[in-house]
Amino acid sequence: MIALSLAEIAEVVGGQTYDIPDASVQVTGPVVRDSREVVPGSLFVAFRGERVDGHDFAPAVVEAGAAAVLASRPVGVPAIVVEDVQSALGALARHVVDRLGATLVALTGSAGKTSTKDLIAQVLGRKAPTVFTPGSLNNEIGLPLTALSADADTRFLVLEMGARGLGHIRYLTGLTPPRIGLVLNVGSAHIGEFGGREQIARAKGELVEALPSAEEGGVAVLNADDPHVRAMASRTKAKTVLFGEADEADVRAENVRLTDSGQPTFRLHTPSGASDVTMRLYGEHHVSNALAAAAVAHELGMSAEEIATALSEADSLSRWRMEVTERPDGVTIVNDAYNANPESMRAALRALAAMGKGRRTWAVLGKMAELGDEALAEHDAVGRLAVRLNVSKLVAVGGREAAWLQLGAYNEGSWGEESVHVSDAQAAVDLLRNELRPGDVVLVKASRAVGLERVAQALLETGAEGEVAAR
Numbered sequence: 001m002i003a004l005s006l007a008e009i010a011e012v013v014g015g016q017t018y019d020i021p022d023a024s025v026q027v028t029g030p031v032v033r034d035s036r037e038v039v040p041g042s043l044f045v046a047f048r049g050e051r052v053d054g055h056d057f058a059p060a061v062v063e064a065g066a067a068a069v070l071a072s073r074p075v076g077v078p079a080i081v082v083e084d085v086q087s088a089l090g091a092l093a094r095h096v097v098d099r100l101g102a103t104l105v106a107l108t109g110s111a112g113k114t115s116t117k118d119l120i121a122q123v124l125g126r127k128a129p130t131v132f133t134p135g136s137l138n139n140e141i142g143l144p145l146t147a148l149s150a151d152a153d154t155r156f157l158v159l160e161m162g163a164r165g166l167g168h169i170r171y172l173t174g175l176t177p178p179r180i181g182l183v184l185n186v187g188s189a190h191i192g193e194f195g196g197r198e199q200i201a202r203a204k205g206e207l208v209e210a211l212p213s214a215e216e217g218g219v220a221v222l223n224a225d226d227p228h229v230r231a232m233a234s235r236t237k238a239k240t241v242l243f244g245e246a247d248e249a250d251v252r253a254e255n256v257r258l259t260d261s262g263q264p265t266f267r268l269h270t271p272s273g274a275s276d277v278t279m280r281l282y283g284e285h286h287v288s289n290a291l292a293a294a295a296v297a298h299e300l301g302m303s304a305e306e307i308a309t310a311l312s313e314a315d316s317l318s319r320w321r322m323e324v325t326e327r328p329d330g331v332t333i334v335n336d337a338y339n340a341n342p343e344s345m346r347a348a349l350r351a352l353a354a355m356g357k358g359r360r361t362w363a364v365l366g367k368m369a370e371l372g373d374e375a376l377a378e379h380d381a382v383g384r385l386a387v388r389l390n391v392s393k394l395v396a397v398g399g400r401e402a403a404w405l406q407l408g409a410y411n412e413g414s415w416g417e418e419s420v421h422v423s424d425a426q427a428a429v430d431l432l433r434n435e436l437r438p439g440d441v442v443l444v445k446a447s448r449a450v451g452l453e454r455v456a457q458a459l460l461e462t463g464a465e466g467e468v469a470a471r
Contacts, residue, residue, distance in 0.1 A: 001028075001030060001031055001043075001096060002099060002151055003027065004096075005023060005024050005025065005026050006025050006026075006068050009027060009068075009070075009080055009092060010080045012091055013070070013082050013088035013092055014082065014091070015070070015080040015081055016080070017079070018080075019074070019075075019079060020068060020078040020079070020080075021078075025068075025078075027041060027042070028067075029042035029066075029067075030042055030043075030148070031043045031092070031145060031149075032045065032145070033045045033046075033054065033141065033145065035057040035061050038061045038064045038066050039065060040065030041066075041067055042061070042065065043066065043068060044058070044061040044068075044070070045069075045145075046069050046072070046085065047085055047141070054071075055071055055072070055073065058075035058076065058079065059077055062077040068080055070085060070089065070092075086140060089141065089145070090140065090144050090175045092144070093144030093145075093147040093148050094174070096147060096148055096150070097157070097175075097176050100157070102131075102154045102156060102157045103156050103179055103180070104177065104178040104179055104180070105120060105156060105158045105178060105180045105296055106159045106160075106172075106176065106180070106182070106207055107120070107158075107159075107160060107161065107181070107182035107183070107184065107207075108160070108161045108162070108163065108169060108184070108204050109185045109186075109187075109204065109229075110185050110188065110200060110204075110343060111185055111341055112185065112285065112288070112344070113136070113138065113160050113162070114135065114136050114160060114321065114338075115316070115318070115322075116184060116292050116293060117159075119292075119311065119314050120182075120293045120296050120297070121156075121158045122315070122317070123294070123302070123307055123311060124158065124296075124297060124300065124302075125156075126310045127297075127300065128156060129153045129155050129156070130155065130157075131149055131156070131157050131158070132146070132157070132158035132159070132160075133146045133159055135319070136160065136339075137160075138160040138161055139168075139172075140172065143159055143160075143172050146159060147175070147176050156300070157176070159172075163203045165193065165203065166199065166202060167206070169203060169206040169207050170206040170210065173206065173207060174210075178207070179212060179217055179219065180218075180220075180296055181207040181208050181210065181219070181220050181221065182207075182222075182295075182296060183204050183207060183208065183221070183223065183229045183232060184226075184288070184289070184292055185223055185226045185229060186226060187200075187341060187343040188342045191370070191371055193370055197228060200228075201229075201232070204229075205232045208235055211236050211237070211238035212237075212238065214239040218237065219239045219241060220238040220239065221292060221295045221296055221299070222240060222241070222243075223243060223244050223288070223292070224242035224243060224248065224249040225244035225245055225249075225288070226244075230242070241298075241299060243291040243292050243295040249291075250270070250271055250298075251269065251291050251294050251295040252269050253266040253267065253268060253269070253277075254266065254267040256284065258354045259278070261282070261355060262282045262283065262354040262355035263278065263280060263281065263282055264278075264281070264283070264284050264287050264290075265277065266290075268290075268291075268308050268311070271298065272303055273303060273304035274304055275304040277311045278312050279312060280313070280314065280315055281314070282324055282334070283348065283351030283354070284351070285344075285347035285351070290311050293307075293311065294311065297310070319338065320335050321336060322335075322336045322351065323456075324355075327460065330439050331436050331437075331438060331442065332440070333444070334348075334351075334352065334355070334443045334444065335444055336348050336444065336445040337444045337446060337450075337451075337452040337453040337456055338448060339447055339448045340365075340366075340367075340368045340445050340447045341368055342371070342378045342382065344445075345365070345382050348445050349363060351443075352389075352441060352443040353390065353391065355441055356391075359441050360392040360437065360440045361391045361393075361441045361442075362392060362395060362441065362442040363393070363394045363445075364395045364442060364444045364452065364455055365394065365395070365397065365443075365445055366397045366398045366401070366445070366446025366452050367379075367449075368382075370447075375401060379405045380404050380407065382405055382408065383408025383409035383410075383412065384409065384411070386418075387412040387413055388412065391418070393420065394406065394419040395428050395432070396409075397423075397424065397425060397446070397450070397452060398424065398450060402421055402422075406421040425452060425458075436459075442456075442459065444456040444459075
């Protein structure tokens, strides 16, 4: 964060200072909400949660070196007290962003946000100092905390924006106004909360509505292959740049194929030239993510060769997203358990099929949350797809939704031999421990709440005799 005095921060957030002997003391460290992340010069933000009240940690964080606490009540140590801590955090982020002079890039979409954000950050990082959203901290708390981690050297600030309803992205763009806005897709994620794809499209489109005009440098980067996204061009005054497989896409890929290990390779075309890309990531769905990143990078002055090199050397930065690990016995574990929706589930299954050519493949799948009335049909469809892709065995883990996955596979033609329903993660581990053979490929994927990363972790913990040790 750029250095600000406690007096300046209090003025920006409209707060009162308490127990601060010298208001000229500067916050020079990060703004954090986790007491374990405090370093000398930090500002600690005290949120009151259902189980933990951050105010209770105030004495400890000041002892650890925090300059002060941003709080909703006096805490007996240096504090800036405000009526609403979240609103104050947002106001502070907006103030810092306005002073930075960095180019803000924001992105949203139903699937692929985090992977694409990580790609953009790695590509732009070749050009200039870049700060980006860690993991999926893309909400009204995570986003301002990310913005506040930028400093005077930051030239690009890449921010992932999530939404669970109308107005959410509009609020986030008010805190961190982007010059470049990217919309990846409109899918089924959270469709139960939104009430339909049209509502999702309305919410995601709030990003392009917030962009400055083309004359002011605003750029809307839109997926040419998604009609809901492409239609957003009419909702912005910014310059529109299209990416995708459509002939009229400004940034597109040709000769797309997968290597024997399931990594995409293609010819990248941009308005400034073309160059070849072979990615380190797994799955053909990353081609679209790479094109989105390339479109952003092109608009910020990078050549096709520079972009292609950066994309070819980019890694997965966020955990449990197509993490591929090979055990000593030759079993490959693909941990994609961070989250799941119908689109990402289909992409992961296709990646598994590509990676597992000539090998036995296992899909360990669980519930996809927040699908509302579409839940039964979507789980059934994923189960059927596993059979169509010739996945050797589907292991459906959990309750009702998992049963729907297994039933879809059964009705598609597995006849019980290619699919099984187990009660929980431990049951899945026990099954796999007994049946995995060297050379097998195992995909693990479900919505975050299911916690199927425990299966992947257990399968990777091999005992002295080569047996799998479950947690």
